[in-house]
Amino acid sequence: MKHFYTLLLTLIVTTTFAQVPTGYYDSATGTxxxxxxxxxxxxxxxxxxxxxxxxxxxxxxxxxxxxxxxxxxxxxxxxxxxxxxxxxxxxxxxxxxxxxxxxxxxxxxxxxxxxxxxxxxxxxxxxxxxxxxxxxxxxxxxxxxxxxxxxxxxxxxxxxxxxxxxxxxxxxxxxxxxxxxxxxxxxxxxxxxxxxxxxxxxxxxxxxxxxxxxxxxxxxxxxxxxxxxxxxxxxxxxxxxxxxxxxxxxxxxxxxxxxxxxxxxxxxxxxxxxxxxxxxxHPEYVTLIWNPTPDNEVPSTPTNLVASNPSDNSIDLSWNASTDNIAVVSYDIYIDGVNSLNTTSTSFTVPGLSSNTEYCFTIKAKDAAGNESSFSNQACETTTDNGSSEGGVDLFFSEYIEGSGTNKALEIANFTGSNITDLSAYTLKISFNGNASWTNVYSFPSNAIINNEDVYVIANGSSTVCTSEYDDLNNSITSFNGNDAIGLFKNDVLIDILGDFNSDADYAKDITLVRKPTVSEPTTTFNIAEWDSFPQNDCTDLGDHTQTLSTIDFNIANIGIYPNPVKNILNIKLANQQETQIDIFNVLGKKVLSKTIYNSSTINTQELTSGIYIMKIKQGNASISKKLIKK
Incomplete structure (x- = not known):
């Protein structure tokens, strides 16, 4: 049985600042x-x-x-x-x-x-x-x-x-x-x-x-x-x-x-x-107050950009640091000419890429005043095609136990098609009682791994149920109750969630939740329909997870997509009549166009700006993603 999974990830990483109440700094207008x-x-x-x-x-x-x-x-x-x-x-x-x-x-x-x-x-x-x-x-x-x-x-x-x-x-x-x-x-x-x-x-x-x-x-x-x-x-x-x-x-x-x-x-x-x-x-307030003379000097150009270590859905980047008269605060990463990511480091792993696809990268340095350097040299690399596209798009929550007392646990599953031996990009966070902020950051131990089709269980240190299945103990990330949202992040970007970030309503109080086997990918919007509910302290399925998706004769060869790059009209040709959902996302992960078709059809892309997009094509429980370039 062949499975296809969405390859879409939100292609942006930025420094995450505090959740500030609306209007808090509205009166801070001077220098x-x-x-x-x-x-x-x-x-x-x-x-x-x-x-x-x-x-x-x-x-x-x-x-x-x-x-x-x-x-x-x-x-x-x-x-x-x-x-x-x-x-x-x-x-x-x-x-x-x-x-x-x-x-x-x-x-x-x-x-x-x-x-x-x-x-x-x-x-x-x-x-x-x-x-x-x-x-x-x-x-x-x-x-x-x-x-x-x-x-x-x-x-x-x-x-x-x-x-x-x-x-x-x-x-x-x-x-x-x-x-x-x-x-x-x-x-x-x-x-x-x-x-x-x-x-x-x-x-x-x-x-x-x-x-x-x-x-x-x-x-x-x-x-x-x-x-x-x-x-x-x-x-x-x-x-x-x-x-x-x-x-x-x-x-x-x-x-x-x-x-x-x-x-x-x-x-x-x-x-x-x-x-x-x-x-x-607002770190920039420091310069605006104690060094109000405008900073018009641009940082030096980043040099020696190298793209390396491609996988089916990621490419590593590294470059030499820029200098500035004040300080370089971050670097913008351009993918095929589109400003797509931001980081404070001089190395970065670009996630969410399509397999067997060439990507070209350039870098700009930025200082606190917003001055930008010239573009670095261009570095291109092609993602591999080693079969990980047959796995899930990324890690996701597969089980949640909100049991009696401190009997609390979280299970994370890996159906990416590859063993994940470096979990340093992943963190878990909690939003308590509907607060508009994430706290209690959990990072995986340095030696932690999650093999393909395996799970990782994090439990409260005082939990007494199914203790043989625990991989790590952490009281901070397991201090949740049935109304606290829990997020799974990659490179500090939310990729999966339990509960509602904006609500303190109970969604899983005193119960066990197990992700349905038909779920193939993480989602940033919680849907209780994706979960099966079991009694309190029930951990029968803890320590493993089953994924069973529909068998569909579905691959890119059966779907014609042209022209690509596209100017205004994109043609979608289906080999067979089949309900097909077409969703187009920009590089920030925002859905910008959506259409359901049953036969060969066209999509008008005239309203899209020039740049790179990810087109997700879904039939039943199977899906694929393809890079789309708009002229």
């Missing part, structure tokens, strides 16, 4: 310090008469203990560990030197690094004399190792001169994750200060910078009246001494906004104090 004041009015605790107004609702200093225990969990570097994400002990590229369990390892006293965690004021309390709401502002409070917090003390942040490190008892310098305390380097972008500074690891430098920019904005009307602090210059507009402004700007550019920052910003707004950090939602 320079005017913009800074406008942002202050948006995020402060005063009714400033804005059309859309949310007031900063201070929850008190003690409330931060519960916030940290619930939301500052490491779902990014060591998923499933249920440990505190501490920027002073986190090792992003390897095992952490130690971890902290929420609540039980919180403390006020410590002797050595690794004893416990407490709350650090990124802007020291002594600066604002421990006053509220500054003291309890969640945006400027982070959980950190108690000893390292004490080590940093009230010192400003800067670039440490490695030949002038400070020694203290009970702690190494650098610390176990590489943070340092010592005299400022006083060279390059950190020139102008020689005192002692604290330097976090590169992974969190942008986080620190954006906290300072938030603080300088939120408390603009108070900051000039506070005590002296090396990083501040005593003004309410610039706020920062030149040396430290240069350091913060450099850190902001070198370490872009992370998913961890995005999620925390959402958690603070939706679950704690009702205001946001504007510089996480």
């Amino acid at each position: 320079g310090f005017t913009l800074k004041t406008q942002l202050k009015e948006i995020i402060d605790n005063v009714n400033d008469g804005l059309d859309t107004e949310y007031l900063h609702d201070d929850q008190g200093y003690d409330a931060m203990d519960a916030f940290i225990a619930n939301y500052d969990i490491d779902n990014y570097y060591e998923t499933g560990s249920n440990t505190i994400l501490d920027p002073y002990s986190e090792s992003p590229s390897g095992a952490d030197p130690y971890n902290f369990t929420p609540v039980t390892q919180e403390c006020g006293e410590y002797d050595e690094e690794g004893d416990c965690y407490n709350k650090e004021h990124v802007i020291p309390q002594s600066v604002f004399n421990r006053q509220i709401p500054m003291r309890s502002d969640a945006h400027s409070l982070l959980p950190t190792d108690g000893r390292v917090n004490g080590f940093r003390s009230n010192y400003p942040f800067g670039v440490v001169n490695n030949s002038q490190l400070v020694s203290q008892t009970g702690i190494s310098n650098p610390t176990q994750n590489g943070s340092k305390l010592g005299n400022n380097l006083n060279s390059g972008y950190s020139a102008g200060y020689t005192g002692i500074v604290f330097e976090p690891i590169d992974e969190f430098k942008g986080d620190i910078a954006r906290i300072y920019f938030y603080f300088a904005t939120r408390y603009e009307d108070q900051i000039s009246n506070w005590g002296s602090y090396a990083m501040f210059n005593g003004t309410s507009n610039t706020v920062f001494e030149n040396t430290f402004l240069n350091i913060l700007l450099e850190w902001h550019n070198m370490d872009p906004v992370s998913q961890k920052e995005i999620d925390r910003n959402n958690d603070i707004f939706y679950n704690h104090q009702d205001n946001r950090n504007p510089f996480i939602d």
